[in-house]
Amino acid sequence: MKKTKKIFLYILSLISIVALTIGIYILIVQVQEKLFVPEEYLMWIFKYPASRLVFIYEIYLFAGFFYLFHKEFRSSKDSFIKKHRKQIFPLFIILNIALFYIIVTAVTVVTNNKIIDYSFLLPWGRQYNYNDVVMINTGVYGKEQYLPFSRSKDDFYYIIELKDGSKIDLTDLGGMKKEADDEYLIIEELDSQLVNRKIPKVSSMENFKYSTERLDEIYTDKIRNILENTN
Numbered sequence: 001m002k003k004t005k006k007i008f009l010y011i012l013s014l015i016s017i018v019a020l021t022i023g024i025y026i027l028i029v030q031v032q033e034k035l036f037v038p039e040e041y042l043m044w045i046f047k048y049p050a051s052r053l054v055f056i057y058e059i060y061l062f063a064g065f066f067y068l069f070h071k072e073f074r075s076s077k078d079s080f081i082k083k084h085r086k087q088i089f090p091l092f093i094i095l096n097i098a099l100f101y102i103i104v105t106a107v108t109v110v111t112n113n114k115i116i117d118y119s120f121l122l123p124w125g126r127q128y129n130y131n132d133v134v135m136i137n138t139g140v141y142g143k144e145q146y147l148p149f150s151r152s153k154d155d156f157y158y159i160i161e162l163k164d165g166s167k168i169d170l171t172d173l174g175g176m177k178k179e180a181d182d183e184y185l186i187i188e189e190l191d192s193q194l195v196n197r198k199i200p201k202v203s204s205m206e207n208f209k210y211s212t213e214r215l216d217e218i219y220t221d222k223i224r225n226i227l228e229n230t231n
Contacts, residue, residue, distance in 0.1 A: 021058040028054060028103060033175055036107045036118055036125070043110050043186050046174035047119075050106030053099065108168050110190065117166060128162050133199050135161040136191070138226060142207030154210035156223050158187050160194075184222035191226050203227045 029046065037044050102120045109116040115128045137159045158170045170190070173183045195201060205227050212220045 017058060021055070024057050025054050028100075029174055031104055032107050035104070036116075037109055037175065038111065038116075040111050041109050041175075041177065042112060042190070043170070043176040043183065044174045045108040045110070045168060045170060045172050047106040047108060048169055048172045050103050051172060053103050056099065107174065110170070110186075115160075115162070115168075117162070117168065126164075130194060130197060132163045133160050133194055133197075134163050136194060136199055136201040136203075137161070138191075138201070139204035140207040140211050140223070142210060154207075154214045156184075156211055158191070158226065182219065182222075184219050184226070188222050188226050188229075191229055195229055201230055203230055 032046065033044070105118050105120045105123050107118045109118075109125075113129065115130070115132070116125045117128065118125045137157075139157060141153055141155045141157065143153060156171055159167050160170065161167050170187055171183070176183055176186055203226075205224075208220075208224065208227060211223055215223075
């Protein structure tokens with residue numbers, strides 16, 4: 001009976017951790033949209049790899065539940081925490097404020113005529129026009145990576161490079177205009193504008209087949225159009 005209860009608590013904890021992580025992610029996205037996204041936007045990007053740092057909060061939750069359910073661990077660590085709490089708590093708070101700040105400011109907004117790039121170094125944002133895009137690199141990832149925060153093998157990417165060397169993957173979607181059908185349509189329309197401006201584009205169809213294994217044809221057709229649209 002005791003073992004069954006413990007298993008049930010573990011399962012409930014895992015469900016709670018997933019739910020809380022999703023809740024934290026939604027909260028961060030709402031804060032970003034409120035602070036940085038103007039009404040006339042086409043799409044906005046929650047930039048990689050800062051977007052993956054949200055999962056650090058999941059690690060916190062795992063550690064918290066582990067601390068609660070393991071008395072032997074709790075008793076051995078309590079004395080250390082109590083002894084060093086004056087150093088640990090302020091440092092923990094400062095690091096988490098910095099973490100939240102880095103995550104929240106990792107935003108790029110695309111409108112009809114400009115790109116606004118925010119970061120922890122430039123929270124007020126830097127504006128570019130479409131002519132400031134100097135390179136496009138697009139394709140589908142073909143190699144599975146097993147590192148934390150890495151991309152999946154069949155992920156489509158569309159990376160623009162700006163005149164100052166900044167690179168932004170427009171597929172790291174944070175949100176898009178409500179009337180848009182899907183993110184691929186917005187990228188397809190934007191790609192057409194950029195290519196018509198004679199911006200250099202590196203496009204690879206090599207791993208396109210992987211996207212067809214995961215996505216419906218309506219989406220893969222748009223990806224194909226993007227990849228085949230070259231200067």
